[in-house]
Amino acid sequence: xxxxxxxxxxxxxxxxxxxxxxxxxxxxxxxxxxxxxxxxxxxxxxxxxxxxxxxxxxxxxxxxxxxxxxxxxxxxxxxxxxxxxxxxxxxxxxxxxxxxxxxxxxxxxxxxxxxxxxxxxxxxxxxxxxxxxxxxxxxxxxxxxxxxxxxxxxxxxxxxxxxxxx
Numbered sequence: 065x066x067x068x069x070x071x072x073x074x075x076x077x078x079x080x081x082x083x084x085x086x087x088x089x090x091x092x093x094x095x096x097x098x099x100x101x102x103x104x105x106x107x108x109x110x111x112x113x114x115x116x117x118x119x120x121x122x123x124x125x126x127x128x129x130x131x132x133x134x135x136x137x138x139x140x141x142x143x144x145x146x147x148x149x150x151x152x153x154x155x156x157x158x159x160x161x162x163x164x165x166x167x168x169x170x171x172x173x174x175x176x177x178x179x180x181x182x183x184x185x186x187x188x189x190x191x192x193x194x195x196x197x198x199x200x201x202x203x204x205x206x207x208x209x210x211x212x213x214x215x216x217x218x219x220x221x222x223x224x225x226x227x228x229x230x
Contacts, residue, residue: 068202071099075206079213088214090122096187097124104166105188109139111181118143118184125188129163137161139184142172146181148207150200152193169194173207177215185210 074095078088089108097106107123109132118132118139134140136159142149149172154160157170167188175183185207189195 071095072202072206074099076209079209085214086122092210092214093122093124096185100187102189102191102194103187104190105164105186107186108175108183109186110183111143121183123186126164126166129161132161138170138172139186142174142184143181146174148173148200148204150195152195154188164188166190168192171195171200171203173203175207175211175214177211182211182215 075092078091078095081088083091093107097103100106103125105123105125105128107125107128108121109118110121111118111134116134118134120128120130132139134143138149138151138154138157138160141159149170151157151160151170154162154167154170167190169189169192171187173185174181175185185203187195187203
């Protein structure tokens with residue numbers, strides 16, 4: 065059983081900091097990767113609704129897919145269904161995108177602000193059945209905190225895919 069107290073305090077502190085969103089996402093991916101056990105990847109994909117793609121954001125782990133169509137993969141399904149996707153065995157998930165062949169299970173959580181999805185938190189493990197119902201409930205609460213607090217900047221969406229957002 066995972067002890068989530070320190071992780072929760074760290075996530076809340078980072079998400080509510082005065083840092084720019086790219087710094088927040090970088091530190092959030094690092095703290096999740098550091099404090100959750102048995103992971104091989106933790107990071108973010110940012111949604112571009114114009115092109116129906118998720119673009120790679122800050123992460124920890126091996127090199128990742130740079131963009132994912134929302135019609136594909138576990139991340140895309142999380143966006144399409146507007147729901148958490150907890151996959152016990154990624155090899156049995158129809159349409160799974162294998163960015164890292166070591167991944168065996170995955171959980172993807174939509175990140176929303178004011179009801180609008182702006183991205184996903186994607187976490188992979190080299191173990192099948194790594195993510196429990198308890199993990200899902202905890203991460204869902206954390207995704208809500210991240211979603212509501214990371215993108216406070218007024219013109220975030222207008223500057224997202226230009227150099228203005230760095």
